[in-house]
Amino acid sequence: MPWMMHFIAVFWLAAALASPADGAENCRACHRDAVSGPHAAIGCTPCHGDDRSTVGNPATAVDRAARCVACHRGFDRLFDHAMATRTAERQFVARTVGRFDGGFWADNCTGCHVRGCLDCHGGKGHAMSRPRDGVCLDCHRGYFVGSDYHGRAPREDAFRFQRGPFAGGEQFLPMLPDVHAEAGIGCGGCHDMASLAAGRRSGKGCRDCHEPDQRIVEHRIPAHRERLECYACHSAWAPQEYGTFWLRFIDSPRRQARFTAIPHQDEWVKSAYLKRQDAPPLGLNSAGKVSPIRPQFILYFSDIRSERAVGEENRLLAAEWKAFFPHTVRRGTVMCDGCHDNPRRFLLEGEKERIYRLKDDGLSLESFWRREGQRVVNGSFMDPERVRKMAVRTPAYTKGYIEKWQRLTGDAGTSSRR
Template sequence: MPWKMLCIAVFLTAVIPLSPASGAENCRVCHREQLTGPHRAIGCSACHGDDRTTVRNPATAADRAARCVACHRGYDRLFDQAMTTRAPEQAFVAGTIGRTDGRFFATQCNGCHVRGCLDCHSGGHALSRPRDGICLTCHRGYFVGADYHGQAPREDAFRYQRGPQANGETFLPMLPDVHAEAGLSCGDCHSMASLVTGSKAAKRCTDCHRPDPRVIEHAIPAHLERLECYACHAAWAPQEYGTFWLRFTDSPRKQAQFGAVPHRDDYLKSAYLKKQDAPPLGLNAAGRVSPLRPEFILYLTDIRSERVVGQENRLLAARWKAYFPHTVQRGTVLCDGCHDNPRRFLLEPAVERLYRLRDDGLQLDSFWDRRGQRVANGAFLAPERIRKMAERTPAFTRSYLRKWKLLTGDAGGSSRH
């Protein structure tokens, strides 16, 4: 009998993890995980605790990644920023469709938000720095990120759902950002240090680039003083005009009837029009001229038992957003693209309208008529300022002629280079 007790004691010593005071770990007696990458020399207990206080997921936002920030100090502040809270999106939903459906954000919008460090630093025990593919799991479709790699949202109709795919969605191939073509990744401009402070980027254009005064557009002081660089250098931008949500109750034929994009629960979503050209312009929060796009021009229709209840296509929001399209190219639009183009500033003349929205029951005169619409994080340019921009002053005429001579090869180099 004594020899049996001795064997049992030896066996238990081999398999039961030692106390932290012993300075050793026996985790791998049961767990065959192997650490690779930057954490390969760290013991299990540094992240998971000892045998009495084991933490299954030490990187979760639920406890602000307490184990991670024991070493990576300060990075728990990321859980207070929009990537985790999604406060702007929640506020938009709460003020619009959330008034009729308090669960809308949770059921339709809550898929992309940071739940812990491993959402970006994926790989389990093979932790690594995030690559662009990880960023694009959320920053895709209509949201900034996919455009950097030349991916534009396609029209919703099923016949357009073809071509290349990324993250389970088909996209329209477009010209990538010149920085993407040069091999720069998201992290080259969007560092962790900037994200935890709530900054959108760690670098501005002028941190790497200096405006060349030999370029016609750069030689005009008002351009450098009043415009964001990407107001001219964003080659294109995805724009969605008219976002329709259809809510169904007791309507089993919803998809066959409407042919829109199916969503969770009882919703379908479709868009009136999607564009991928040069975006409209307005003012951002800093008061500088910036690209705008519809944050959402949002309509809701309630359908019960195949019949519309209340107003069809009820307008819930007509909000625009100043933003930075990640579609930078060296060239710019011609002078007329801004200086004699009221439509680009949402002052479309009635005689030039192609879409008759009010006749279609959509409660706006035009998507490109600012009346009844607003910019959430900036403003529309004053009409008087736009009229002044359209004046053919001698200085404008000289620059305009010089531009055309450069483009036709009659003089020197070109602002395209």
């Protein structure tokens, strides 16, 4: 049998010296995957390795997509981005409902979590493509910034409100979209991959494309240009959830049955006291600029066991707000008194203006629009004295107010003579 041993030796030597193309052909002798897109011409081994070190999924976050970043250098830093680590969300859960259920995060919060490059680039790796908005909105939907860009707001929790169009498996309330979305600009127009890999939220700011028009009265005011984010005025609306209730039912079928009209997550039920879709309150962001803020979250918790509440029912675990950028930009803005004579918008609501009586409803806060007992986690509420000064109607304020109304009504001429 010497000739047989010689044949086997020659065969294995040829296999060891095979080119990448030959290796790809050997792969396809068993694997019938059709490869398309930008990687179609590079063969199998550059991504999956050879037969001695084969990697089934070269794009997974477990090894920071080592095979991908061998070519796409630097993009492994995406796994350090907030989208991947979700540090803030983890910490919030840990200091709230996680105190009562150590598995809450794993059971309820891991659906939108960067697991690898294929989360965005899709195709199971063999049909790679650039992410489009629909892929982004698989995670950036509901109460999270993203779906508002396309005019989608979360509906009320009860099933009877679940009607209308679907997106991402959820029905949404159709709203006015962002003017940039109407112009056909996708998410990647501002949020490019290089900026995300660098740890930034976006690669462009408003002023990178737009220069304030000095013919607009608001743009001529130095304090507006220097102290306000552009979207403090130009965000038309934003989803806001006031009072987020998480209820846990254990061996309590009778009391849990009261919530059959609300979607469940195993033993947990979530509902909201109030949802709004209008111009959000204002505060200061981490840069010290005036910015929209909203609850994220004013969280109440009830633990129901054997049909009885354990401890305090509707106990307040957090009253936290977050400065954010609603993706609902429009050319127009609110009128001057939408901010300058509106203490409620700065969480300084007066007793006489109060509509919702939370204390009478068994809740611990006086009002959602009173800052006492609440905080902004990535900024602060605006100083009350500053808000008071803003409400003073100086001659300059009156002049600008009249000019704005004249432009709105089309009467920009001078006033009539006496």
